[in-house]
Amino acid sequence: MSQQNVEGKVVGGFILQPMPQPLLAPNENAGWQSLRDAYSSVRADIERLNPDLIVIYSAKWASIIGHQMLSDPNPKWDIVDQDFHALGTMRYDFVMDVEFGEAWRDASKARGLTARCVDYYGFPIDTGTVVNLQLVNPENKFPSSVCSCNVYADRGETIVLGKSALDAVKQSGKRVVAIAITSLSSRMWSEWIDPKDDRIHSPKDDDWNRKLLDILAEGRLEDVSQLARMFSREANGDNRMKAIWWLASIMGQNNEYDGTVYDYQAVWGTGAALVGLIPNPGKAADLEYDEDDVERYKGDRGVLSGAK
Amino acid sequence: MSSTNGTVVSGCLAPHPPHLLYAMNPPQNAPEASGSGAWKALLDGYDSLRESIANKEFDVIIIHTPHWKTVVGHHLLGVDSFKGLSVDPIFPNLFQYSYDLKIDVELSESIAAEAEARGLVTSMMRNPDFRVDYGTLTTCHLVKPEWDTPLVVISSSRPYFYYNNDVGDREMLALGEATLAAIQKSGKRALVLASNSLSHRHFTNEPDDPEDPSFESIYNANQAAWDKRWLSLITQGKGRQLIAEMPDFIEQATSECKDGSMTWLLATLGIPDYPGVVHGYGSIIGTGNAIVEWTPGGDK
Numbered sequence: 001m002s003q004q005n006v007e008g009k010v011v012g013g014f015i016l017q018p019m020p021q022p023l024l025a026p027n028e029n030a031g032w033q034s035l036r037d038a039y040s041s042v043r044a045d046i047e048r049l050n051p052d053l054i055v056i057y058s059a060k061w062a063s064i065i066g067h068q069m070l071s072d073p074n075p076k077w078d079i080v081d082q083d084f085h086a087l088g089t090m091r092y093d094f095v096m097d098v099e100f101g102e103a104w105r106d107a108s109k110a111r112g113l114t115a116r117c118v119d120y121y122g123f124p125i126d127t128g129t130v131v132n133l134q135l136v137n138p139e140n141k142f143p144s145s146v147c148s149c150n151v152y153a154d155r156g157e158t159i160v161l162g163k164s165a166l167d168a169v170k171q172s173g174k175r176v177v178a179i180a181i182t183s184l185s186s187r188m189w190s191e192w193i194d195p196k197d198d199r200i201h202s203p204k205d206d207d208w209n210r211k212l213l214d215i216l217a218e219g220r221l222e223d224v225s226q227l228a229r230m231f232s233r234e235a236n237g238d239n240r241m242k243a244i245w246w247l248a249s250i251m252g253q254n255n256e257y258d259g260t261v262y263d264y265q266a267v268w269g270t271g272a273a274l275v276g277l278i279p280n281p282g283k284a285a286d287l288e289y290d291e292d293d294v295e296r297y298k299g300d301r302g303v304l305s306g307a308k
Numbered sequence: 309m310s311s312t313n314g315t316v317v318s319g320c321l322a323p324h325p326p327h328l329l330y331a332m333n334p335p336q337n338a339p340e341a342s343g344s345g346a347w348k349a350l351l352d353g354y355d356s357l358r359e360s361i362a363n364k365e366f367d368v369i370i371i372h373t374p375h376w377k378t379v380v381g382h383h384l385l386g387v388d389s390f391k392g393l394s395v396d397p398i399f400p401n402l403f404q405y406s407y408d409l410k411i412d413v414e415l416s417e418s419i420a421a422e423a424e425a426r427g428l429v430t431s432m433m434r435n436p437d438f439r440v441d442y443g444t445l446t447t448c449h450l451v452k453p454e455w456d457t458p459l460v461v462i463s464s465s466r467p468y469f470y471y472n473n474d475v476g477d478r479e480m481l482a483l484g485e486a487t488l489a490a491i492q493k494s495g496k497r498a499l500v501l502a503s504n505s506l507s508h509r510h511f512t513n514e515p516d517d518p519e520d521p522s523f524e525s526i527y528n529a530n531q532a533a534w535d536k537r538w539l540s541l542i543t544q545g546k547g548r549q550l551i552a553e554m555p556d557f558i559e560q561a562t563s564e565c566k567d568g569s570m571t572w573l574l575a576t577l578g579i580p581d582y583p584g585v586v587h588g589y590g591s592i593i594g595t596g597n598a599i600v601e602w603t604p605g606g607d608k
Contacts, residue, residue: 080438089437122393
């Protein structure tokens with residue numbers, strides 16, 4: 001254990017939307033501008049927490065070979081969004097905590113996951129990560145560590161990934177802010193709209209988003225994690241809400257947080273929220289839940305052949 | 309040149325696993341392969357396809373790529389040229405490719421206009437900083453590594469995912485018809501490529517040597533059986549049945565046809581009632597990949 005043998009901990013968690021409009025075109029829609037303004041509050045609160053490290057799970061970075069952790073110490077490149085290329089080019093220059101990324105990879109492997117670090121010149125960092133690091137950590141005041149979202153992973157694998165991240169946090173001795181980059185409802189408009197006319201894609205998506213945000217405002221992250229499957233079915237949840245599972249897991253799988261909903265707006269039909277969760281031990285009862293807990297991932301190859 | 313004499317010279321199913329390009333060790337790609345031979349059947353298949361199209365003349369390559377994923381309709385590259393480095397976000401250890409390519413913007417705009425006229429949403433991608441996706445680069449390199457032919461690159465829109473497979477197919481049939489109409493009006497000879505695998509369930513781990521042949525197989529027997537059926541329909545020339553069964557195939561075999569490329573290809577060929585030539589078939593990290601060529605009017 002580093003840092004004078006003090007166990008590391010997560011000092012705050014955030015759920016941040018991934019769409020590029022608040023960064024690239026806030027003035028085109030009042031809601032996008034509202035999000036942009038609210039990002040300032042998120043940034044200020046992260047700075048007040050003064051973490052040693054920001055740890056990120058991005059639902060917009062897809063992987064197949066297990067999970068990938070960025071380990072280029074200083075990734076620099078330009079990215080252009082696949083749909084919204086007309087909004088412009090995003091140039092990034094980030095600082096990654098390589099040591100933590102490697103520790104997270106090792107902790108993941110120790111729990112049975114496939115994991116690897118990626119350090120390749122020109123590696124394309126996803127839009128969600130770039131947008132959010134630009135808006136909440138623009139001067140690289142805090143180093144980061146970013147992990148992908150495995151397209152085949154479900155809840156069990158993602159919970160284990162969150163636990164491995166927490167293992168690495170504790171081992172590091174660092175004070176960490178955890179960020180889950182994800183939309184809530186993720187249904188986008190599939191035709192060009194006037195940005196001024198943007199709204200949540202359906203009243204049902206909007207309704208479910210608001211239910212989730214009500215619960216998050218009470219700090220009940222584990223309850224939201226337990227609801228994630230239903231939310232995904234009912235409201236087109238972003239990548240099955242894996243980012244929520246991961247965040248709940250790295251933060252200890254409980255409801256003991258003070259929640260803040262900084263903002264909630266539509267971005268191209270999706271439910272775009274900015275939420276903060278600060279640990280408040282003892283705030284809520286330790287309840288039982290319907291979803292299984294899992295400590296170690298046992299893999300999927302050979303399922304049909306009955307492999308053990 | 310007549311305004312209506314453009315043709316599709318060949319239409320090919322030309323899947324894009326970066327593993328194949330990696331195994332070829334071209335100078336544009338930084339990683340070096342071991343040569344252990346995991347994907348020989350497919351590499352031989354691409355050799356055979358290249359040999360076949362070497363005898364054909366075409367002015368443009370038109371590709372529909374599953375790895376430029378767009379929600380807001382169908383996008384086409386609309387800048388004269390692109391040069392840069394593409395690193396595969398999923399298999400970065402295999403694909404770090406320097407590219408330099410030309411775009412046939414005029415034909416791209418014409419396809420977009422034909423598609424709009426059929427009620428589809430389209431967009432021209434005019435940002436010169438845009439990074440060309442690895443699906444496009446892999447398929448085009450495997451088919452014609454000289455990079456001496458201008459491209460039209462069409463994104464994969466999401467109707468299959470946002471609605472269902474039937475809606476997706478209807479949209480891709482319309483896009484294929486639009487593509488064919490634009491080709492015909494252009495007076496150009498086009499090589500048309502669908503850059504997708506058949507069954508598409510991956511293993512989620514990788515051997516130390518990615519080219520280790522002992523690791524490879526189709527993900528499971530169900531996937532393999534569906535691929536076999538698909539190849540049977542292709543070689544029997546049953547294009548209409550392929551379209552009819554496409555929604556089931558996508559669902560049952562987790563097929564990458566869900567990205568729309570194959571339905572689009574069949575439509576650009578007028579739904580072939582003649583056999584496709586299977587140049588190769590094999591697995592890559594569990595997925596089923598076929599290299600197929602349809603030649604309207606037979607080999608010339």
